[in-house]
Amino acid sequence: MLSFMAMEYSEKVMEHFAHPHNVGVMEDADGVGEVGNAKCGDIMRMYLKISEDEIITDVKFQTFGCASAIATSSIATDMIKGKPLSEALTLTNQAVVEALDGLPAVKVHCSVLAEQAVKAAVADYYKRKGLPYDHPCDACGEGGCCGHDHDCQDHD
């Protein structure tokens, strides 16, 4: 079963899984977001360093999950690093899937988690700054929700 699924992973996924970018903990992060649920088998934690003019100057992530969860986290950090916050908020799970040359259907929820993790970290930044955050989570449609755990069914 696994070999079948492994074959379904693109080279890009395997490359990011084998050598993930921006892995680690950021002690002085300006925003931290954690999404997912260990019961379902994947949790992502995203750390952002944000400059005065709202540019994401550094990103780090930690992920508990399968190869595609690690690969989506890795590529999502690449996609938002050096970008203005406003641009990071437009990151969609579809863009993450495309950047990885596709994901097996059963793994698409990992890309949703990556999008949610970025948004949760940005929401945390706004919260720390005492600023309003009004970017609804595409996955669940709730405004500024992304810090909460989605049920397993949500990211199937």
Added chain:
Amino acid sequence: MFVYADNAATTAVSKAALDAMLPALQELYGNPSSLHQKGREANYALIAAREEIARCLNAESREIYFTGGGTEADNWAITEAARLGAEAGKKHIVSDTIEHHAVLHTLARLEKQGFEVTYLPVHDNGVVRLEELEAAIRPDTCLVTIMFSNNEIGTLQPIREIGAACRKKGVLFHTDAVQAVGHVPVDVEADNIDMLSLSGHKFHAPKGVGALYCKKSIKLKNFIEGGAQERGRRGGTEAMPGILAMAAALKESCAHLEENMAKVSAMRDRLIEGLSKIPYSRCNGDPGCRAPGIVSFCFEGIEGESLLLRLDLAGICASSGSACTSGSLDPSHVLLALGLPHEIAHGSLRLSLSEYNTMEEVDYILQQVPEVVRMLRQMSPVWSHMLENTEDPYLAMAK
């Protein structure tokens, strides 16, 4: 280094099996049902193969039915036992929660048809309790089906005692022995077994061939309508290359059973000892009642598919009961049946050895697994949470 440690999934074909099957692909091409010399030649080989399988199980050759594998044998045995039960007005079956899906899904189908199934718990060590089994047998019980050796955690069930309890109560006893035959002693007489399923590719025969042992007193109905093959019960020209290879492979396995068990058990014990040194790890299954080659571990804070694919990158073929290897969101039903929480069951690893493995390979595994676990834990927020909230001096040290 390359290490194949997924022998519970399938094994490499042995030289003995290959040597036995090649003639069936070349000169021994006759149909065993044909009356002419090519047919007779094939038929003699088929008879000898059936005798060999029967001898290895201490059965009679007329009690052996060749099938397309272990799954088919399970389907046939359980469906037939249920039909016979229903004819006698008995529609209750006893099984357990860690059976293979070939058994569980067949039972689920019977439940839809009005049968009632009691699934015995296996407790935290993965073993069925005899007293619970005896208590579960009712006057309307027609079948007890309990696997011999579990494919994920390697637990051996008390088959002989279960069989004796079934005999005493007059209930048919079937065992899925796919992971046992060729690996541990199996004797259908001494073990009180009425029906048994086996699969060739778990003991170095090719895929696509297995057998059902069914005690001669049980009146099996035809499973596949057709010609007179398999005493008319399973029509279709016999898969000669696979059957001859399976007989040769089982003959070899049984001839070397004790030395293979000693060799494989020693490698298994070394693996368990070495992997147990990884903090926050857990060896699944019973420490004593364990098949020689199967090792199952959970490592807290990491997920099984990542572990598996990292090991694959290091040249080690293993498997996992993680949800992500199955495409479902739930981890293995076997690990959950042991009472493991989802988050721990997700971090499982199964290494399954055969006599083809070596101690050098075991040492390589013991060098790679701790390294991969350490690396994955370093990037795991679950592990970080454990470090943040711990009072354990080991974890505090790792902060």
